[in-house]
Amino acid sequence: MTNIQDALVNAKDNMPNVTPTPPGFHAQATVHELKSRLQWGEPGLTIIDVRDHEAFNQCRIQGAMNMPIDRLTGMVESSIRPDRDLYLYGANEGETSRAANLLREAGYQKVAELKGGLLAWQEIGGAVEGVIEEPGADAYNVVARLQAFNETRAKEQQM
Numbered sequence: 001m002t003n004i005q006d007a008l009v010n011a012k013d014n015m016p017n018v019t020p021t022p023p024g025f026h027a028q029a030t031v032h033e034l035k036s037r038l039q040w041g042e043p044g045l046t047i048i049d050v051r052d053h054e055a056f057n058q059c060r061i062q063g064a065m066n067m068p069i070d071r072l073t074g075m076v077e078s079s080i081r082p083d084r085d086l087y088l089y090g091a092n093e094g095e096t097s098r099a100a101n102l103l104r105e106a107g108y109q110k111v112a113e114l115k116g117g118l119l120a121w122q123e124i125g126g127a128v129e130g131v132i133e134e135p136g137a138d139a140y141n142v143v144a145r146l147q148a149f150n151e152t153r154a155k156e157q158q159m
Contacts, residue, residue, distance in 0.1 A: 009024035009025060010024070012024055025085050025110055025112065026112060027100075027111065027112055027113065028112070028113055028115055029087060029112035029113065029114055029115065030115050030116075030120075031114060031115070031116055031120045031121045031123075031124050031126060032124065032152055032155055032156050033156065034047070034087050034112075034114060034121075034126075035121075035124060035126050035152055036149075036152055036153065036156055038063075039149050039152070044084060044085055045084070045085040045086070045087060046065060046080055046084055046085070046086050046087070047061050047063055047064040047065065047087045047088075047089075047114075048064065048065050048066075048067050048072075048076070048086055048087065048088050048089075048099075049061065049064040049065065049066050049067070049089060049090075049118075050067060050068060050069040050072055050088055050089070050090040050095060050096070050099040051066075051068070051069075051090055051091050051095075052068050053066060053068065055091065056130075057130060057131060058130050058131055058132050059118065059128055059129075059130035059131075059132050060118070060128060060129060060130050061089070061118060061121050061126060061127070061128060062126075062127035062128055062129045063127075064089075069090065069095060069098065069099050069102070072099055072102055072103070073102050073103065073106050076103060076106070076108065077106060080108075082107050082108050082109070083109075083110065084110065085110045085112065086103065086108060086110060086111045086112065087112045087114050088100050088103070088111065088112065088113055088114060089113075089114040089117035089118055089121075090117065091117075092117070093113075093115075093117070096113045096114065096117060097113055100112075100113045124152070125148060
């Protein structure tokens with residue numbers, strides 16, 4: 001089944017830009033890829049923040065689940081199907097990589113390490129939440145959000 005899914009993702013990524021499609025899944029994902037998938041409304045993914053609860057409560061990617069790395073495997077196994085697309089980020093690239101490897105060893109095959117983590121997400125204007133964040137000025141402006149989507153899509157096409 002994985003070979004068929006991989007073939008579909010490769011075919012989708014190589015299609016001409018006649019009909020816009022969200023990016024496929026990659027083990028090393030950029031924040032632009034994740035943002036594009038979220039803007040497309042793709043339900044088959046989960047964002048996991050592996051930092052401690054205090055850091056998570058301060059600021060996180062909007063919609064992320066907190067599963068600290070020391071309890072990650074047990075928490076994921078009890079609540080998430082193994083075929084789900086998982087996007088992980090931690091306090092740094094090393095923590096993110098370690099968490100991804102733990103899940104891959106536990107049998108999760110669609111685990112993406114979010115390059116740049118929370119900082120990179122904030123740099124592209126990705127939605128965040130937490131006690132130190134407020135919605136951006138254009139959070140409820142549909143025109144501004146559509147313009148941002150088109151800009152993100154253009155950047156993805158250049159990759």
